[in-house]
Amino acid sequence: MTNEERVENINRLSGTDVRKCMKCGKCSGRCPAFKDMDIKPHQFVTKLGKGQIEELLESKSIWNCLSCMACVERCPRGVAPAAVIEAVRDTVVRMQGKNGIKAEEIPPIVDELIPQQLLVSAYRKYNK
Amino acid sequence: MKDVELKMLERAKALLESGEVARVIGWKKGDFCHDPSPASFESVEELDSFVYDYFCGANLSKYLIQMSKKEGKTAVFLKPCDSYSFNQLVKEHRIKRENVYVIAVECLGKLDIEKIKAKGVSFVTGVEVQDKEVKVTTPYGEEVLSKPDVVLTKCATCNKTHQVKDEEIILHERPERDVNRFEEVEKLEAMTEDERFAYWRAQLSKCIRCNACRNVCPACSCVKCVFDNPASGIAAKANDDKFEEQLFHIIRAFHVAGRCTDCGECSRVCPQNIPLHLLNRKFIKDIDGLYGEYQAGETDEGKTPLTSYTEGDAEPNDVFKGEAK
Amino acid sequence: MQRIGVFICWCGSNIAATVDVEKVAEVIKSEPGVVYSANYQYMCSENGQQLIKQAIKEHNLTGIVVGACSPRMHEATFRKAAEAAGLNPYMVEIANIREHCSWIHKDMDEATEKAVILVRTAIAKVKLNAPLTAGESPVVKRALVIGGGIAGIQAALDIADAGFEVDIVEKNATIGGRMAQIDKTFPTLDCSACILTPKMVDCAQHEKIDILSYSEVEDVKGFVGNFSVTIRRKARYVDETKCTGCKICMEKCPSKKGLNTFNMGLNTRPAIHIPFAQAIPNVAVIDAEQCIKFKTGKCGICQKFCGVGAIDYEQKDSFIERQYGAIVVATGFKPIELTAFNEYGYADNKDVITSLELERLMNAAGPTNGVLLRPSDGQHPKVITFIQCVGSRDTSGCGKPYCSKICCMYTAKHAMLIREKYPDTEVHVFYIDVRTPGKNYDEFYRRAVEQYGVDYIKGMVGKVYNENGKLMVQGSNLIDNEQITIESDLVVLAAAIEPEPSVRKIATLLTASIDTNNFLTESHAKLRPVESPTAGVYLAGVCQGPKDIPETVSQASACAAKVIGLLAKDKLKTNPCVATPDETMCNGCSQCANVCAYGAITYVEKEFRLGGGKTEIRRVASVNPAVCQGCGACTVTCPSGAMDLKGFSSKQIMSEVDAICKK
């Protein structure tokens, strides 16, 4: 996969349009894991926009993001930084030839209010 | 029915003799027992040819547009279904109500000679109706037919009641009926688009543009019809093109939407037996469903569904939603 | 024989870049009836119009088609040009080959082909056009201003100064609006009340202005030059003609716990009250929901003490109907509700306030007499944090997608005033962008930073929470790429503004168009910014879009100029495109009158010849052309097709359909 293809793939996986970002920083203003992140949530959005994904793929942040969705909840423009982080994380996992999730491991009864993405990313992270 | 006819004749005579009315609109005998036609009687003598029997299906209300303009009062015999057309015409200021004397007469459903003939019974010389049986006399003997099989299509689903009467002549009680007049419309709605198209294409291709449906319709009473008016852009030229019948019937049905009382005369007079009432009934059914039950001609005042609205009316794009398909 | 001329405009490159204008003009030459076809760079220019006029004269044209921009733009221009050349102005049709063609299509062949069809369509129509003459309708020399804020006040004063009668309808008990609540104004920092209240007094004293306070527009009928408006005068339970504004009732009223809405609910007021000291009219009003007399039937203390007998518990809403030639809408704004923004803790913390609340807290006539004390404990706040863009520029659905425009400037003003008055206070401002386009605006903002040392932080707040009585403001600092938490005593939210909700009803009554954010739409974004598309209706202030005081005042004066221009005329030309019945075909069925929103259709008995010396009398429709607005509802309702619309006749529209569908 070329770099461009990867950028496109991350954009597609995240389902978010990074051009909608107005660079207000509210995502990073709220992020509870901010201190443990080498690349901050708002930077994920701007760097993806610029196609600078190498740094993102190597960042520690993808493993430190709690997928708490606070940034998604707060964003005034409907951009989803957590979805970008998850997309990068997924890309890394797949590059390692793995795909952390096993469907049967998802508990049969989950709270409907928990975002699907949280469950999925949790599996991705803890099966690393 | 004979007793009703006698009473009607008696009243017609009295009204003409006293000079209370200048004319009486009713039916007169035809060449056969099954072809009476609407007529105006201006003297007691003329009443010799008066008739009221099971073949008097014609709706007399439309004649009043012209008759009510004449000098003197006009008496008219109206069957239940005719009274709705009458009201609708009064509402549209087409009939001068004060010039008309309405006598409501009973109707237990009229017979369709075409349907009798279709049963293989020809040369009918007389009929007698007893409940659900029709005894038909012919030179070859008597035949007994089931009444529901041979009534006019418009009578098969009729449960109308008299809406206008200055007096009434009713001797027999009408049995209560529970009918769904939209059954056939529903059948068509349940078809696919392709099936419906095929159905109507087959039906309307029979149309010969004789204009009988238009001419008999009490709602189609314009001083000048759009189809006769070159300025309308849709004036009909003879054998114009292949689209014509369809255009004609769509526009005609739309023009009477909200005003059609479902009197069924269009289908009764169609020489090609096109079920034209099913076009009008689709509008009636949609109006009932979308804007609440409405019966044109129930009163002689107020707005029609197409000249009124509510702020929360259904959206045109949504009328297809919820349709099972 | 028809002699049609066709004129294709390049509109510089606006049309010519995507439509081969020369080809269009060439192809059209061979259309039946076309005797002249030309193309030119700018048809609307002096030279272009000259070209049209010349061609009309030289070629004896009976009708012309101009292929150019939208008819909403220049139809009037070309009609005038035609008229000047002796052609009836209604023998002109426009083919919209710019907005509906060149601007939306990229492929030249495709756009050119479409342009040809659009021009052909216009030719098909113009061939069926008939010369029309505009009628006249009188102008009522009186204007209505809806809303008594600074926009309404300014418009009313300007119109009245020109010598025309003006009524101001204000839904509150006093005029003054939002500006009356504001402490100081940017960028000059003069006292808001000092510049507003004299204008309020001018209104009250002006012999041409009638202030109808505590009133609402109930119904509007009619049209430009002759609106008939029903106004509800709400019961204030105080006789306006008797009350002297002595305030003894306020002193004696036992029910003093009503929220003082003028002070944004930061303190209380009696049930009977005058909203603020400089209120116009200076007349009390009773809040019936709060009043003991209305709740229990007992009390009546205010009535006992009123020296002039002004209290009238029996007063009912009354209605008056007045005629106006023009209407100015100046309904203003309100800050949005903050219920969707839990993260800022507005609902849970008394010390998280909106900017408008801060205005009252800093105002000498406010609940704290101008001393900045925080609402929770009356202490002087030492650390104040401002958060901008609260609900503005928000496309997530919680707030408003637009920029509220005034917040950057008033936040700078607040920060500056606080630092000026209380130099020991630390002031932080979280911002996304600082927007200061305006004369002396950026200088003003920079003063806040450079002279007053306000700490501007590029970033946004993610959460405000209470920890041991302190407001913890957690946000990002994007310049330093860090997350910070500021321990604050007071948090001020620059809440987005939205049009006053009552504008919706008014827009409906006036049939004025309104956008998805409830701002009224102007007729043209650049060239007709104060006119509503509905003739005779003008827009002033925030009801049209966010704006500050100087802009509002300019727009109000612009409105006034438009209104004066209208009222100065004795007669208006009416639209000649009205409905007319063909009496020979009319059934007199009344269906058309049932759908006419203007009551323009009546019926008359007419005699018609039947031939053979006979006649008959028929009931036929008759349209009053001065009242008919030309919508065409009647034409479709008419079963016989007797009713038709001039300028948009059935035949014309059908021929357009034909031209478009012709393969």
Next chain:
Amino acid sequence: MQEVTTEKKEFTPNIVAFCCNWCSYAGADLAGSSRLTYPANVKIIRVPCSCRVNPTFVLKAFQQGADGVILCGCHPGDCHYVTGNYYTRRRMALLYSFLNYMGIEKERTRVEWVSAAEGARFSAVMNDFVAQVTALGENKRLTDLRVKEGE
């Protein structure tokens, strides 16, 4: 070049759009001045109000070979003529339902409310409608109802 010719032969529907002068026509103007594209086969006829559109105009368009007819007006409640579009709404709801009852594909007809401020919506609506009619193919039913020879 070969490819281009085949592309040209692809079905492009002819769409007639009736737009009221005050809202939808202005909305179309705004779509234009915002350079929001929609296919060139949409052609607009200006009417004062959506309530001026007679069902016969719609039928005429189909008769003359239009593949789709769309009617645009002010949003209900915002009609420049106060009540015009309320009548339009009823008329067209009944007409379109009726045409469908006759077997005419319901996708060929549409009513949309587009305000003067909704240029983007105008463009989106037109793109969507064109796609819908393109998927449907040529209008054959309203131009020919009779059983034709050879069938």
